[in-house]
């Protein structure tokens with residue numbers, strides 16, 4: 032099987048023009064088939080607040096009311112997705128930007144929770160792997176926005192770390208998938224405020240320990256839950272690390288490796 036790189040890029044990089052442009056140059060240079068999943072939560076929050084639409088996150092998930100859904104669709108599926116695609120084209124990397132509704136690529140359902148109403152937040156049901164493969168086989172990189180749909184006309188907002196995991200997992204039947212979560216820090220850190228404290232490898236037992244000591248918290252929890260899920264569900268390699276070090280993350284020379292044992 033050939034290798035497929037599934038790379039997630041976090042919201043703090045998306046929001047930094049210089050870092051984003053440098054990251055996209057590196058991503059464009061990655062040889063072989065590749066998928067880029069972007070977030071953009073930071074920009075969506077900023078815009079919503081400017082529009083006086085209050086925002087609330089629970090366990091790394093945005094409570095998505097009707098107004099917020101309009102904003103996140105405009106921000107993720109519109110501005111960010113198309114800007115990323117255009118910049119990849121400028122770096123001689125042919126790319127196609129999609130939401131889950133395009134080509135029925137990601138089917139989801141409205142999140143059903145016994146006590147919390149997440150609004151129009153979606154949980155993934157199915158990925159159209161054959162369509163993704165047919166695009167990738169034409170040497171076109173796929174750029175996914177974190178917007179899905181329920182096939183009844185309803186768009187849904189889905190956490191981008193989860194989309195990366197679901198896309199990586201489903202394509203692991205067809206490719207040797209390497210999943211890379213890239214963001215603004217050097218990896219999973221022993222001290223979240225000290226970039227020199229990168230943990231080289233983390234297994235489920237160590238993860239539980241660091242979580243109970245509150246050394247791992249907030250957005251890093253869903254990221255690691257997704258990272259372990261990907262590994263369990265067939266993804267060959269999962270790395271978390273700094274967006275500026277994409278090449279080193281791919282070669283295993285930087286970041287945190289997620290391991291079974």
Ligand SMILES: Nc1ncnc2c1ncn2[C@@H]1O[C@H](COP(=O)(O)OP(=O)(O)O)[C@@H](O)[C@H]1O
Nearest residue numbers: 041042043214218219220223246247248250251
């Ligand atoms: N041990 C840790 N190491 C690194 N980051 C951590 C850790 N614990 C919590 N975090 C927080 O997790 C955040 C990353 O999660 P999130 O903001 O969801 O990522 P993304 O930018 O990919 O959307 C970091 O900005 C950091 O504040």
Ligand SMILES: CC(=O)N[C@@H](CCC(=O)OP(=O)(O)O)C(=O)O
Nearest residue numbers: 042070071072092093189190191
């Ligand atoms: C339902 C839900 O939480 N969706 C996320 C999608 C964007 C995202 O995940 O962006 P980052 O990767 O930049 O955090 C949100 O709206 O924040």
